[in-house]
Amino acid sequence: MSEHRKPNTEHRNWQPKIIAFLCNWCSYAGADLAGVSRIQYPPNIRVIRVPCSGRINPIFVLKCLQNGFDGVLVSGCYPGDCHYISGNYYARRKFAILKTLLEFIGIEPGRVQFSWVSAGEGEKFAQVVKKVTDDVKKLGPAKRFVKRV
Amino acid sequence: MMRSLENELKECARKLLTEKKVDLIIGYSKSPLPLRSTPCFIREEKDVDSLIFDLTCSNNLATYLQKSKCAEHRKPNTDPTVRMENRCKIGIIAKACDARSIVQLILEKQVKKEDITVIGIACTGILDLKKVSDRLNGKEILNYNPQDDEVLFEGKDFKKALKLSDILCDSCKTCLNPDPSVYDSFIGEPVSGAKTEKQEPMTELENLSFGERWEYFEHEISKCIRCYACRNACPLCYCEECVVDRTNPQWFGKSTEFSDTFTFHITRMLDTAGRCVGCGACIRACPTHVDLAPLGIKIEKEIKERFGYTAGLSLDATPPMATFNEDDKEEFIM
Numbered sequence: 001m002s003e004h005r006k007p008n009t010e011h012r013n014w015q016p017k018i019i020a021f022l023c024n025w026c027s028y029a030g031a032d033l034a035g036v037s038r039i040q041y042p043p044n045i046r047v048i049r050v051p052c053s054g055r056i057n058p059i060f061v062l063k064c065l066q067n068g069f070d071g072v073l074v075s076g077c078y079p080g081d082c083h084y085i086s087g088n089y090y091a092r093r094k095f096a097i098l099k100t101l102l103e104f105i106g107i108e109p110g111r112v113q114f115s116w117v118s119a120g121e122g123e124k125f126a127q128v129v130k131k132v133t134d135d136v137k138k139l140g141p142a143k144r145f146v147k148r149v
Numbered sequence: 150m151m152r153s154l155e156n157e158l159k160e161c162a163r164k165l166l167t168e169k170k171v172d173l174i175i176g177y178s179k180s181p182l183p184l185r186s187t188p189c190f191i192r193e194e195k196d197v198d199s200l201i202f203d204l205t206c207s208n209n210l211a212t213y214l215q216k217s218k219c220a221e222h223r224k225p226n227t228d229p230t231v232r233m234e235n236r237c238k239i240g241i242i243a244k245a246c247d248a249r250s251i252v253q254l255i256l257e258k259q260v261k262k263e264d265i266t267v268i269g270i271a272c273t274g275i276l277d278l279k280k281v282s283d284r285l286n287g288k289e290i291l292n293y294n295p296q297d298d299e300v301l302f303e304g305k306d307f308k309k310a311l312k313l314s315d316i317l318c319d320s321c322k323t324c325l326n327p328d329p330s331v332y333d334s335f336i337g338e339p340v341s342g343a344k345t346e347k348q349e350p351m352t353e354l355e356n357l358s359f360g361e362r363w364e365y366f367e368h369e370i371s372k373c374i375r376c377y378a379c380r381n382a383c384p385l386c387y388c389e390e391c392v393v394d395r396t397n398p399q400w401f402g403k404s405t406e407f408s409d410t411f412t413f414h415i416t417r418m419l420d421t422a423g424r425c426v427g428c429g430a431c432i433r434a435c436p437t438h439v440d441l442a443p444l445g446i447k448i449e450k451e452i453k454e455r456f457g458y459t460a461g462l463s464l465d466a467t468p469p470m471a472t473f474n475e476d477d478k479e480e481f482i483m
Contacts, residue, residue: 058419059392059400059412066408079475089473092482093456097422097470099481100451101415101444104355106363115483128483144363147408 016070016136020045020129021060023053025083026118027075033122041126042133045073052076054087058098061112065145071111071136075128078116088116110135111142154271155202157336161268162240163197171240171266175213177206183290184278188213202242202336204295207275207318209430210241211250211384214260238264244272246320246428248329249461250384253424256468259387269332271340274313274321276300279438281316285309319442320429330462351446370411372437375403379431379441380417385424392416418444423452423469426461 022028028049034041050056053076064072074095082088095114103109113135115128158176165171178189178199186205190213191197243251248269254260281290285302294301299310314322327340354362377393380386393401393413401416402409418425418441425445432441452458455478456469 059416062412062415063400066412079479086473089475089477090470092477092479093470093473094419096455096478096481097419097448097451101418101448103359104362104447105366105411105415105444106359106361108359113483114481131483145408145411147402147406149406 014141016044016133016141017068018045018071018073018129018132018136019064019069020047020073020075021050021053021056022047022117023055023076023083023088024049024051026077026081027053027115027125029119030075030117030121030125033119034125035122037122039122039126041129044133044136045129052082052084052087053091054082054084056091056094058094061098061102062145065107065111065142066147068142068146070139070142071113071132073113073115073128073132075115075117075125078118081118107144108139110139154337155200158202158242158268158270159197159200161334161336162191162200162242163194165240165266165268166191166194166197170238172237174200174240174242175210176200176242177202177208177210180205183292184276184281200242202270204274204276204300206244207430207433209247209250209382209384209428210243211247211254212382212430214239214241214251214254214265215384215387238266240266240268242268242270243329243332244270244275245324245327245329246426246430246461247384248331249326249426250428252331252461252464253385253426253468254387255464256466257385257424262464266334267329267332269329269335271335271337272321272327273340274317274324276316277318277433281311284311284316318429318433320427320432324427326459326462331464351443351450354443355447366411367407369440370414371407372439373405373410373414374437375405375410375413376436378434378436379439382430382434383417383421384428384430385421385426386417392420414439414441414444418448421445422448423456423458424460425449 022031031047053074056074061072061074076088076091077083079088079092099112102112113132117125117128162174162176166174172192174191176189176191177186179201180187184205186201188208188210189199191200241251248267251265251267255262288304288307290302290304292303298313300313300316301308301310354365380391401413425448427445427449429442452469458466458469
């Protein structure tokens with residue numbers, strides 16, 4: 001935990017720490033496929049597997065930012081493909097409000113991103129991670145929301 | 150005019166109690182402090198005369214449907230037979246915003262529609278005590294006297310009239326639905342809906358850059374002392390155990406460290422998304438005058454734009470966060 005809290009800003013080769021919440025049934029399998037297919041993507045993400053994108057409480061995202069992660073990626077099944085039929089539809093509504101509010105209070109749009117990645121989309125998963133990493137690198141280390149201890 | 154409104158109100162309350170239509174009336178009575186009123190709970194006819202209604206009736210009474218003793222029999226851990234016996238019928242005096250909160254509580258199955266008798270009341274707005282105090286340089290007010298569009302304040306060695314439009318709450322000045330959305334009886338004349346645009350005070354903040362907005366909120370939220378008055382005043386913050394009080398897991402630090410405080414406020418706003426009726430009770434309850442309004446207004450606006458819903462207007466609606474539409478916009482998802 002403590003190593004997340006103090007991003008090494010002076011270091012020239014600063015690498016962002018990004019947390020990725022992946023749903024068990026699609027995005028996690030997509031990430032697995034990317035690995036099995038040996039598709040290269042940036043090593044900056046730390047994965048947390050969740051049963052469904054509907055499992056993700058907005059507090060999770062806030063806590064990640066607070067604890068010093070530079071970016072958050074949330075990924076689930078495409079609408080209509082949810083293993084639990086409708087989990088991602090509810091999640092989509094939550095995410096829309098969360099995203100709006102975070103941008104409103106001044107968290108840059110690139111820091112918290114959302115995607116749909118299916119189990120067969122190893123290539124897309126790699127692209128998503130690359131995009132998020134590039135965006136967060138451009139923004140630099142997160143400072144605004146980080147807990148000052 | 151105010152007097153006759155009060156008489157009508159007392160009459161209505163008395164009738165409800167005598168005819169045993171309700172066991173309890175929740176209303177306002179005079180407070181020992183000038184410019185204040187206090188919520189009162191009336192069970193007997195003889196106490197009806199203490200009811201008042203004026204510019205100082207700022208509490209959202211819907212809060213007490215949940216948080217008073219009369220709410221206790223509804224707790225799930227009590228024996229259901231006991232619950233039925235103790236079920237008390239409540240008459241509640243409701244301004245437009247209180248009525249909207251009651252609608253939300255009914256929709257969320259927190260109170261039963263048949264247990265509640267709503268006495269809707271015409272409301273033209275209530276005083277913002279901070280605005281009054283700022284304009285009188287904090288001098289102690291001993292008496293006040295509302296006239297047409299002015300209020301005369303009297304203190305020890307001063308007398309000053311202030312324009313009503315300068316000292317009403319922001320949420321009242323921009324109120325789009327000034328008449329109660331549901332009521333069993335209505336006191337006074339309906340207020341016409343011609344008011345200023347609700348989102349007006351917000352546009353300024355929305356046009357700022359990310360950095361400037363962050364600075365604004367950093368300044369505002371830093372004032373918070375974590376007393377939770379906002380949560381306690383909110384009619385829709387009724388969870389038996391609030392997430393901020395939990396210790397296992399402990400989601401929020403207990404100090405006034407900035408990120409913890411802000412996370413709490415954001416979480417509260419997200420929890421009330423699509424349910425908040427914009428009554429402004431949290432803002433009036435705040436002892437340090439944290440400007441929480443923009444967060445609430447922003448969410449309200451987004452919910453209206455995306456899901457076409459305004460909280461508290463209809464008993465037939467489905468709360469937006471408890472449902473979905475397959476065609477919801479998802480432009481922000483990769």
